[in-house]
Amino acid sequence: MIDRPLISVEGLAKRYPAPGGKPGTTVFENLWFTVHPGEFVCLIGHSGCGKTTILNVMAGLEQASAGTVIADGREVSGPSLDRAMIFQGHALMPWMTVLGNVAFAVRSRQPKWPKARVLEHARRYVELVGLAGAEAKHPAQLSGGMKQRVGIARALAIQPRMLLMDEPFSALDALTRGMLQDEVLRLCRETHQTTFMITHDIDEAILLADRIVLMTNGPGARIAEIVVNTLPRDRTRHEMHRHPHYYRIRNHLLDFLVDRARDFAREAEAGGWDARNPPEVRPGEAEPSLAVRNAAPSMARPTPHTDVA
Amino acid sequence: MAGSPRLRSAVLSAVLLAGLILVWHLATLPAAGSQAVDPEYAKLLGAAAAQGQKSAFPTPAEVGAVLWRHLSNPFYVRGTNDMGIGVQMLHSIGRVMSGYLLAALVAIPLGFLIGMSPLLYRALDPFIQVLKPISPLAWMPLALYTIKDSAVSAIFVIFICSIWPMLLNTAFGVASVRREWLNVARTLEVGPLRTAYAVILPAAAPTIMTGMRISIGIAWLVIVAAEMLVGGTGIGYFVWNEWNNLSIPSIVTAILLIGLVGMALDLALARLAKLVTYAE
Ligand SMILES: Nc1ncnc2c1ncn2[C@@H]1O[C@H](COP(=O)(O)OP(=O)(O)OP(=O)(O)O)[C@@H](O)[C@H]1O
Ligand SMILES: [Mg+2]
Numbered sequence: 085m086i087d088r089p090l091i092s093v094e095g096l097a098k099r100y101p102a103p104g105g106k107p108g109t110t111v112f113e114n115l116w117f118t119v120h121p122g123e124f125v126c127l128i129g130h131s132g133c134g135k136t137t138i139l140n141v142m143a144g145l146e147q148a149s150a151g152t153v154i155a156d157g158r159e160v161s162g163p164s165l166d167r168a169m170i171f172q173g174h175a176l177m178p179w180m181t182v183l184g185n186v187a188f189a190v191r192s193r194q195p196k197w198p199k200a201r202v203l204e205h206a207r208r209y210v211e212l213v214g215l216a217g218a219e220a221k222h223p224a225q226l227s228g229g230m231k232q233r234v235g236i237a238r239a240l241a242i243q244p245r246m247l248l249m250d251e252p253f254s255a256l257d258a259l260t261r262g263m264l265q266d267e268v269l270r271l272c273r274e275t276h277q278t279t280f281m282i283t284h285d286i287d288e289a290i291l292l293a294d295r296i297v298l299m300t301n302g303p304g305a306r307i308a309e310i311v312v313n314t315l316p317r318d319r320t321r322h323e324m325h326r327h328p329h330y331y332r333i334r335n336h337l338l339d340f341l342v343d344r345a346r347d348f349a350r351e352a353e354a355g356g357w358d359a360r361n362p363p364e365v366r367p368g369e370a371e372p373s374l375a376v377r378n379a380a381p382s383m384a385r386p387t388p389h390t391d392v393a
Numbered sequence: 394m395a396g397s398p399r400l401r402s403a404v405l406s407a408v409l410l411a412g413l414i415l416v417w418h419l420a421t422l423p424a425a426g427s428q429a430v431d432p433e434y435a436k437l438l439g440a441a442a443a444q445g446q447k448s449a450f451p452t453p454a455e456v457g458a459v460l461w462r463h464l465s466n467p468f469y470v471r472g473t474n475d476m477g478i479g480v481q482m483l484h485s486i487g488r489v490m491s492g493y494l495l496a497a498l499v500a501i502p503l504g505f506l507i508g509m510s511p512l513l514y515r516a517l518d519p520f521i522q523v524l525k526p527i528s529p530l531a532w533m534p535l536a537l538y539t540i541k542d543s544a545v546s547a548i549f550v551i552f553i554c555s556i557w558p559m560l561l562n563t564a565f566g567v568a569s570v571r572r573e574w575l576n577v578a579r580t581l582e583v584g585p586l587r588t589a590y591a592v593i594l595p596a597a598a599p600t601i602m603t604g605m606r607i608s609i610g611i612a613w614l615v616i617v618a619a620e621m622l623v624g625g626t627g628i629g630y631f632v633w634n635e636w637n638n639l640s641i642p643s644i645v646t647a648i649l650l651i652g653l654v655g656m657a658l659d660l661a662l663a664r665l666a667k668l669v670t671y672a673e
Contacts, residue, residue: 143580144580145576145579145580162579163576163579163580163581163582163584164580164582165580165581167580168580169576169577169580171576171577173573175571175573175574175577175593177574177577177595178671178672178673179595179596179669179671181600188581188591189581192581192583193581193583222671222672224672224673225671242581243588244560247656287609300622
């Protein structure tokens with residue numbers, strides 16, 4: 085990946101002042117990572133470590149306390165149609181129909197289009213997520229999975245340069261979640277959609293992501309390392325667990341979430357860790373015993389950092 | 394028992410009404426044997442009471458007859474003091490509507506601003522809190538003095554009493570629009586004006602409509618009292634006039650019609666509210 089990153093997160097921090105002006109809590113600090121064009125990156129971390137905050141800053145909905153996000157060579161200073169968001173709750177407007185919700189987004193992107201063209205375009209995306217026939221329904225009449233599909237259609241319909249997703253499937257049952265994961269995988273691959281997704285589901289990350297960013301527990305959360313997914317790109321939910329890399333990657337992630345996410349500060353002090361260049365590791369290619377016991381020997385060469393700022 | 398719950402409740406309502414009329418009828422039957430009537434009281438109440446055998450309160454049949462007379466010719470105008478009950482009612486409805494619509498015109502945009510700006514909300518809150526509990530009739534002398542027109546003063550009183558529920562509900566509805574929906578609009582780079590009418594207005598509409606419904610109820614309560622004070626026309630003036638004529642059946646008729654019109658106004662707004670509510 086020698087091309088310029090589409091999104092580059094540089095030295096990001098978020099602090100909340102304590103009541104009374106005392107030094108407050110630092111949710112996370114000094115985060116550095118990138119997302120390249122066409123790449124699917126997942127961010128994994130425990131609840132409360134600041135994942136939604138990072139996504140909101142990337143979307144331009146929230147301000148960071150320090151650091152910047154560079155999108156497409158320019159500093160993010162507010163929301164943009166180039167970065168579509170799929171929210172943790174589906175965030176559909178309940179007074180609009182399914183088609184109305186998608187058309188609302190399309191009209192925002194293409195204000196000059198005549199109404200018929202807007203509706204036609206919206207209808208295409210409603211069909212794309214498998215909701216043909218439900219166009220006239222209101223969100224209250226849909227199941228959780230269907231609502232999330234509308235959210236996906238709404239985000240994709242504006243053909244964004246970058247798709248940002250905040251645990252889009254966490255509120256769904258396992259069956260629906262699997263189906264939607266497959267669908268998102270298909271849509272993103274077909275359109276080479278650059279995607280950044282937050283999750284705390286390990287299997288979801290392994291199925292979808294090219295790279296998985298691991299975040300330590302808060303307060304003062306950091307990016308510990310970035311796991312490169314070495315499974316073949318045409319992996320499927322049913323087949324991927326047969327691949328020898330799968331369990332190594334899975335164990336590595338599990339090991340991180342169970343132990344290392346909590347005690348990472350001590351590990352970082354031991355040396356060799358640089359916040360600006362979090363190590364990229366390839367546990368899938370490592371000797372199994374090493375991958376589970378200790379990540380350090382499997383550290384790969386950090387990606388060359390492209391400083392845009 | 395046969396019939397749907399709706400039918401059964403309708404039947405029960407009819408039975409209750411019949412029972413009520415029966416009790417009324419029995420209570421106002423001419424007393425058996427002549428009673429001694431205080432001559433002063435008899436003079437005060439006029440011929441009806443002077444007969445002694447008859448209750449001063451009209452019987453259902455009398456009220457029915459008067460009701461029929463009023464309803465069979467509601468829209469005549471024979472002079473400033475002799476107008477059909479329908480004409481009076483229309484005067485009142487006209488006043489309520491003008492005061493109420495003016496109030497809506499002020500309250501809804503202002504409520505929007507207050508709801509969007511926490512600063513404005515806090516700055517205006519003390520004023521609203523002081524002005525809101527003032528009985529609208531307390532404004533009447535001030536209105537008569539400054540406006541010098543009784544009809545406009547009545548409209549002003551309606552305006553001032555119906556503005557608060559609409560203002561507060563609009564501000565509350567706008568302030569509590571879900572952050573998520575606003576974020577959707579922001580990520581889609583929707584401008585402030587389009588966000589206001591395409592997101593905030595529909596999101597807050599049910600709350601705003603609740604305020605409008607409370608307001609119309611209060612306005613209809615207040616108009617009767619206001620018209621009793623300013624006189625001239627209107628159903629309130631009609632009631633007052635009939636009291637001076639001691640025509641109790643006409644007063645009962647007016648009371649009944651005031652209730653029915655109030656109900657109709659409320660139903661109309663409930664219908665409107667239903668159009669803008671959404672299920673989440
Ligand atoms: N206004 C605030 N004042 C103080 N702390 C806050 C405030 N808002 C959020 N936080 C803290 O910021 C942290 C990050 O919140 P965020 O919603 O980003 O977490 P998350 O990683 O998305 O969690 P989850 O996985 O549960 O969605 C939380 O620990 C929360 O306590
Ligand atoms: Mg979150």
